[in-house]
Amino acid sequence: MAESLRDGLTQEGFAVDVASDGEEGLWYASEVSYDAIILDLMLPKVNGFKVCKTLRDRDDWTPILMLTAKDGHLDEAEGLDTGADDYLTKPFSFVVLVARLRSLLRRKGNTRPVQLEAGDLSLDPVTHQVRRGETIVDVTPREFAILEYLLTHQGEAISKQTILEHVWDFDFDGGPNIVEVYVGSLRKKIDAPFGTSAIVTVRGAGYLLDPSGG
Numbered sequence: 001m002a003e004s005l006r007d008g009l010t011q012e013g014f015a016v017d018v019a020s021d022g023e024e025g026l027w028y029a030s031e032v033s034y035d036a037i038i039l040d041l042m043l044p045k046v047n048g049f050k051v052c053k054t055l056r057d058r059d060d061w062t063p064i065l066m067l068t069a070k071d072g073h074l075d076e077a078e079g080l081d082t083g084a085d086d087y088l089t090k091p092f093s094f095v096v097l098v099a100r101l102r103s104l105l106r107r108k109g110n111t112r113p114v115q116l117e118a119g120d121l122s123l124d125p126v127t128h129q130v131r132r133g134e135t136i137v138d139v140t141p142r143e144f145a146i147l148e149y150l151l152t153h154q155g156e157a158i159s160k161q162t163i164l165e166h167v168w169d170f171d172f173d174g175g176p177n178i179v180e181v182y183v184g185s186l187r188k189k190i191d192a193p194f195g196t197s198a199i200v201t202v203r204g205a206g207y208l209l210d211p212s213g214g
Contacts, residue, residue: 001040008098049082052083065097067087118151145167157205187199
């Protein structure tokens with residue numbers, strides 16, 4: 001798979017190095033400045049989780065696209081918790097992988113992502129923690145992704161379709177109403193227990209994250 005990805009990415013105009021195991025990958029990352037890293041979990045010697053965590057512990061914030069097992073929700077959650085920027089489950093489309101990779105390259109790399117805040121609501125893209133004041137709020141990876149998108153665009157009305165396109169996989173064939181379910185769950189976690197209403201419904205437009213945090 002690594003060789004196939006290298007051939008395909010090279011044809012797309014990327015310069016690609018392939019590491020055969022986690023130790024080699026860490027060595028490459030310490031010797032060369034990369035724009036992005038595609039990281040498989042199932043690596044010999046040092047697995048993808050440990051590689052990702054080691055890089056982040058070194059203050060290496062190169063964007064990481066992690067490849068996880070099919071339906072590996074726990075893998076996805078742990079990958080994000082260790083500092084990955086995005087994940088793709090196997091099997092995947094090469095076209096989707098390239099799109100995800102280009103999306104990561106459009107973001108700023110090599111610096112620690114800035115913590116997002118709205119009032120006393122905060123979200124840390126590195127630790128994947130959500131807080132209300134000093135209280136840690138337990139959210140799922142999908143809820144985290146929705147909240148991160150809303151915080152990034154706080155003060156703007158974001159449609160369900162836009163959230164669906166940015167948070168779900170490209171090949172998701174469900175409707176935008178699934179967003180309503182997750183937003184409802186988020187409200188029960190970050191708003192209701194604290195007597196706030198940060199996520200506001202804008203009739204006919206979608207959802208808005210109140211910059212004051214409710």
